[in-house]
Structures are given as structure tokens and as C-alpha cells.
Amino acid sequence: xxxxxxxxxxxxxxxxxxxxxxxxxxxxxxxxxxxxxxxxxxxxxxxxxxxxxxxxxxxxxxxxxxx
Amino acid sequence: xxxxxxxxxxxxxxxxxxxxxxxxxxxxxxxxxxxxxxxxxxxxxxxxxxxxxxxxxxxxxxxxxxxxxxxxxxxxxxxxxxxxxxxxxxxxxxxxxxxxxxxxxxxxxxxxxxxxxxxxxxxxxxxxxxxxx
Numbered sequence: 297x298x299x300x301x302x303x304x305x306x307x308x309x310x311x312x313x314x315x316x317x318x319x320x321x322x323x324x325x326x327x328x329x330x331x332x333x334x335x336x337x338x339x340x341x342x343x344x345x346x347x348x349x350x351x352x353x354x355x356x357x358x359x360x361x362x363x
Numbered sequence: 364x365x366x367x368x369x370x371x372x373x374x375x376x377x378x379x380x381x382x383x384x385x386x387x388x389x390x391x392x393x394x395x396x397x398x399x400x401x402x403x404x405x406x407x408x409x410x411x412x413x414x415x416x417x418x419x420x421x422x423x424x425x426x427x428x429x430x431x432x433x434x435x436x437x438x439x440x441x442x443x444x445x446x447x448x449x450x451x452x453x454x455x456x457x458x459x460x461x462x463x464x465x466x467x468x469x470x471x472x473x474x475x476x477x478x479x480x481x482x483x484x485x486x487x488x489x490x491x492x493x494x495x496x
Contacts, residue, residue: 324494325435333496334435 298357301330304348318347369430376423384416417476443486450482451475 305315312326319326319340328334329344336344345352391409398406424444431437455475461467 321433322436325433328435328494333493334438337434340434 297335297359298332299329299355300357301326301344301355304350304355305330308348315347319343369427369432370436372430373423373427376426377420380416380419380423383419384413387412387416414473417473439490443483443490446486446489447479447482450485451479454478 301315305312310318312330313323316323316326320343321340325334329336341352341356345355348355387409391413394405394409395401424440428437428440428444431440455478458467458470462469
């Protein structure tokens with residue numbers, strides 16, 4: 297699933313490890329989600345959106361929509 | 364760091380179970396060499412400990428899958444275990460038919476676990492390859 301994680305992370309000046317720390321997951325997980333290699337569960341996707349103080353659809357691109 | 368606890372416990376317990384396995388295998392083979400034909404309680408104990416320590420390793424892997432809070436890391440380990448299970452079940456089934464028709468020598472059943480662990484290592488390799496894509 298496409299997402300804006302990399303851009304959002306850069307805007308906040310966070311490294312992948314910083315984001316992982318905030319989410320309580322490994323840097324490896326952040327990389328996998330960021331590159332679209334792994335689609336997070338709904339609870340984790342919500343946690344990611346909350347960390348950026350955004351709605352979930354502002355972080356993840358709806359698969360039916362594409363971009 | 365709570366999120367590292369499961370991995371730390373996994374690494375520690377795998378090391379302990381593997382050490383017990385290695386030690387029991389060596390000590391057991393010496394014991395049976397010195398006590399040929401013995402079928403007493405000690406013989407059963409010496410024969411059971413290596414197998415039970417392998418069972419403990421399966422238990423450690425299972426507990427890790429339950430305790431790992433990082434869903435991506437859990438998925439990687441599950442994929443690894445599925446590859447291992449497919450290898451062990453697939454190869455042992457094929458071998459069983461070959462053996463049944465007298466086309467392959469008899470293989471002790473504990474080799475299924477050995478194949479599983481080889482498959483587990485292959486699964487780690489598959490994870491690495493997918494990670495690097």
C-alpha cells in the first residue's frame with residue numbers, strides 16, 4: 297500500500313529509528329512499511345496516523361484510488 | 364525496552380535449549396557406548412533429553428510468536444516457520460513413499476526435525492532476499 301510516511305517523517309525531522317521508537321516497533325518495520333513492502337494492521341496504521349496527528353487516509357493512499 | 368524483551372528471551376532460551384541438546388547428545392552417545400544394550404531408566408533419560416530439548420526449541424519459537432509485539436518481525440518469523448514446515452512435511456512425505464516402495468533406505472524420524480531446522484535457515488535466507496528487494 298502506497299503511503300506518505302517518508303515525506304511526513306522528513307517533515308518532522310525524524311529518522312526511521314525515531315519513528316520506530318514512537319510507534320514501539322523496530323526500524324526494520326518502519327522501512328518495510330515506508331517502502332510499501334508491508335501493509336500494517338489497522339491498529340498500527342491508526343497509531344502511525346496518530347503520531348503525525350493526521351487522519352489515516354492522509355498517511356496511506358487508498359488502494360482503489362492509487363496516486 | 365519492552366519491545367525487545369521477546370527477542371532477548373527468544374535468543375537466550377534458544378541458546379540454552381541448544382546447549383542442552385548438544386551436551387545431551389554428546390553425553391548420551393558416550394553413555395550408550397559404555398552401556399551397550401542398556402534399557403533402564405537412565406537409558407531412557409539419555410535417549411529422551413536430546414529429543415525433549417528440540418521440543419523445547421519449538422516451544423521457544425512458539426512463545427516468541429505469541430510474545431513478539433512487533434507485527435512485522437512476527438510476520439517474518441511466521442513466514443520462516445511456514446517455509447520450514449513445508450520443507451519438513453514435503454520432503455518427509457516424498458521420502459516416505461520412496462521408502463515404502465523400497466526405493467530409498469529407512470530414515471530415522473528425528474531427521475524430520477533436522478529438515479525443519481534446515482528449512483528454518485532457508486526461510487531466514489528468503490526473508491533476507493525479500494528484505495533487500
